[in-house]
Amino acid sequence: MSSHLVDECAAPPKNCFRLVVLGTARVGKTAIVSRFLFNQYDDQYTPTIEDFHRKMYRIRGEVYRLDILDTSGVHPFPAMRRLSFLTGDLFILVYSVDNYESYMEVMRLREQILESKASCKTRTAAPPMIIAGNKADRPESEREVLYDEVAKWVSTVKKCAFLETSAKKNGNINELFQTLFELAKLPPEMSPSLHRRVSIGDQAWEAAKKGISFYPRGKQDDNPLGVVSPHARRPSLRSDLIEAEAKAEQEQRRAEKPSIPKISSALSPYRSQYRSCTWMSLLRQAFQGLVRPAGGQVCRLQVQHRCYNAPAAGHVQVDMNSDTGVATVRLNRPPVNSLNLDVLTELSIALEKLETDRSCRAMVLASAVPGIFSAGLDIMEMYKSTPERCVAFWRALQDAWLNLYGSRLITMAAIEGHSPAGGCLLAMSCDYRVMADGKFQIGLNETRLGIVAPFWFTDVMLCTIGHRETEKALQLGAMYSAQQALSIGLVDKVVPADQVMSTVQTELKSWLQIPDAARVITKTSMRKQVLDRLSSQKEKDAQFFADFILRESVQKSLGAYIASLQKRKS
Numbered sequence: 001m002s003s004h005l006v007d008e009c010a011a012p013p014k015n016c017f018r019l020v021v022l023g024t025a026r027v028g029k030t031a032i033v034s035r036f037l038f039n040q041y042d043d044q045y046t047p048t049i050e051d052f053h054r055k056m057y058r059i060r061g062e063v064y065r066l067d068i069l070d071t072s073g074v075h076p077f078p079a080m081r082r083l084s085f086l087t088g089d090l091f092i093l094v095y096s097v098d099n100y101e102s103y104m105e106v107m108r109l110r111e112q113i114l115e116s117k118a119s120c121k122t123r124t125a126a127p128p129m130i131i132a133g134n135k136a137d138r139p140e141s142e143r144e145v146l147y148d149e150v151a152k153w154v155s156t157v158k159k160c161a162f163l164e165t166s167a168k169k170n171g172n173i174n175e176l177f178q179t180l181f182e183l184a185k186l187p188p189e190m191s192p193s194l195h196r197r198v199s200i201g202d203q204a205w206e207a208a209k210k211g212i213s214f215y216p217r218g219k220q221d222d223n224p225l226g227v228v229s230p231h232a233r234r235p236s237l238r239s240d241l242i243e244a245e246a247k248a249e250q251e252q253r254r255a256e257k258p259s260i261p262k263i264s265s266a267l268s269p270y271r272s273q274y275r276s277c278t279w280m281s282l283l284r285q286a287f288q289g290l291v292r293p294a295g296g297q298v299c300r301l302q303v304q305h306r307c308y309n310a311p312a313a314g315h316v317q318v319d320m321n322s323d324t325g326v327a328t329v330r331l332n333r334p335p336v337n338s339l340n341l342d343v344l345t346e347l348s349i350a351l352e353k354l355e356t357d358r359s360c361r362a363m364v365l366a367s368a369v370p371g372i373f374s375a376g377l378d379i380m381e382m383y384k385s386t387p388e389r390c391v392a393f394w395r396a397l398q399d400a401w402l403n404l405y406g407s408r409l410i411t412m413a414a415i416e417g418h419s420p421a422g423g424c425l426l427a428m429s430c431d432y433r434v435m436a437d438g439k440f441q442i443g444l445n446e447t448r449l450g451i452v453a454p455f456w457f458t459d460v461m462l463c464t465i466g467h468r469e470t471e472k473a474l475q476l477g478a479m480y481s482a483q484q485a486l487s488i489g490l491v492d493k494v495v496p497a498d499q500v501m502s503t504v505q506t507e508l509k510s511w512l513q514i515p516d517a518a519r520v521i522t523k524t525s526m527r528k529q530v531l532d533r534l535s536s537q538k539e540k541d542a543q544f545f546a547d548f549i550l551r552e553s554v555q556k557s558l559g560a561y562i563a564s565l566q567k568r569k570s
């Protein structure tokens with residue numbers, strides 16, 4: 001039976017909750033989830049990338065839905081991680097009693113969740129959380145985290161509980177969920193021991209779905225049921241938004257005060273602040289703490305992004321060919337694909353998703369806008385902006401670049417148009433570049449705008465064309481034709497515009513013949529130093545960018561450059 005039938009008895013928004021499970025690798029997050037859902041334990045360790053589960057309940061005549069996000073402890077996917085903070089209603093933070101560092105990570109995670117929630121002023125400033133000290137079955141001699149130390153810390157923090165657990169021995173798993181559900185004021189029957197686990201097709205569940213009594217009269221309501229949806233998929237951004245709105249409306253109707261505005265109306269005053277403001281951009285701004293709710297009222301933003309065929313994904317289109325394992329990612333922000341906060345966020349999330357998609361081996365970065373690859377960073381993000389916005393924007397760029405340059409995938413740029421500055425950075429960060437011959441230009445032209453290419457732009461160019469060419473290119477802010485770019489090694493192949501894509505596909509064939517593991521190790525070892533240089537100083541770099549770009553002299557140069565672009569047009 002398919003999962004949509006489970007959803008036939010859809011839970012009302014007020015009864016839908018998202019539980020996010022976080023912690024470092026190998027602490028037993030998936031084992032806890034597996035005990036909770038299936039009462040199973042698997043001794044084999046397989047790193048989780050991100051798993052989504054859904055459990056439906058029928059409790060006292062009402063339907064409830066619990067979505068569970070089992071997150072990765074291994075991979076650094078910052079955009080996905082921040083989204084999980086934003087969309088979670090309740091959290092389990094897991095450490096392992098034999099690993100002190102994993103406990104430290106739990107403390108950091110709690111801070112990050114609170115920071116993220118506070119920044120978008122969601123209804124729950126401190127969401128309910130429980131700390132699970134897992135692997136409590138380990139011998140005392142291996143213990144690195146003392147029970148008393150954690151208990152003492154947890155007693156000082158709000159809306160937080162603590163239990164030691166053993167997913168292996170099924171120790172305290174029921175209690176863990178029961179305590180969390182109590183803390184979150186959810187029905188206690190949601191915990192494993194307080195409802196009957198049934199499967200789809202079970203007569204009791206089918207009867208409950210139809211609202212008829214399977215049991216003798218009056219008995220059904222006393223028998224809470226829980227069913228795991230076998231094919232649950234993460235909801236799209238749009239359906240999450242619709243649901244979040246419905247939930248907020250419902251709550252507004254239920255509670256006479258305080259009134260909770262519709263999300264759209266709560267956020268609408270902010271739409272006018274930004275050009276082409278989409279829901280994705282509102283998510284992004286909330287994500288970065290830039291959206292404040294209207295009129296001092298509270299609103300809840302519970303959204304999720306799915307990159308494949310997500311109807312709400314506007315600026316980055318992903319087309320995954322599962323036969324070949326090749327994804328095509330197209331920038332789609334007319335007129336010139338300038339990279340603003342939204343585009344960079346969408347790009348980051350798309351890249352993270354592809355990175356975790358085991359069927360994906362290669363990615364072609366291209367444009368959906370004719371005649372342009374990307375005009376680079378959106379100058380309007382840097383002109384007359386605020387320090388907070390500048391930092392948020394720069395962090396988004398850093399994340400997108402780290403995801404692209406550090407990707408395990410074969411990455412190829414199909415440059416079918418102009419590619420200045422940030423556009424050139426994206427192209428250079430791929431493994432291979434094919435450019436259309438003709439009038440199009442590519443290069444790092446920052447000095448012409450009166451700004452300076454950051455050290456990591458420079459590093460990538462150095463790795464691509466060497467020291468001497470980079471020195472000249474950067475000082476002059478040189479823009480090259482495709483043929484000139486080919487001659488200095490800035491691109492790998494130049495072909496007529498209508499053959500760029502087919503040439504990329506042909507080139508890909510030989511790259512795909514190389515065993516992935518060997519290729520990835522080689523790529524990683526060659527790029528590590530450059531990636532580490534930025535990773536180790538991201539915050540400093542973001543602050544430095546904001547300070548630099550907001551200097552009066554730099555703003556003046558940017559203003560003049562914008563005017564020159566407009567003049568050239570007229």
Ligand SMILES: CCCCC/C=C\C/C=C\CCC/C=C/C(=O)SCCNC(=O)CCNC(=O)[C@H](O)C(C)(C)COP(=O)(O)OP(=O)(O)OC[C@H]1O[C@@H](n2cnc3c(N)ncnc32)[C@H](O)[C@@H]1OP(=O)(O)O
Pocket residue numbers: 335336338339372374375376377378379380418420421422423445446449451452453454455544545548549565566569
């Ligand atoms: C020791 C000190 C170290 C300090 C270092 C610290 C920190 C680093 C600080 C700063 C680093 C910043 C790094 C910056 C990177 C960048 O990417 S900056 C962006 C550079 N991009 C450009 O210069 C491209 C400019 N655009 C063009 O040249 C052309 O538009 C084109 C891409 C060749 C396309 O030409 P065409 O097809 O003719 O289109 P139009 O020129 O008519 O443009 C259409 C509209 O789009 C607007 N636009 C163009 N580019 C951008 C852009 N990048 N951002 C925003 N808007 C852009 C253009 O103005 C037109 O708008 P209107 O229709 O007139 O409204």
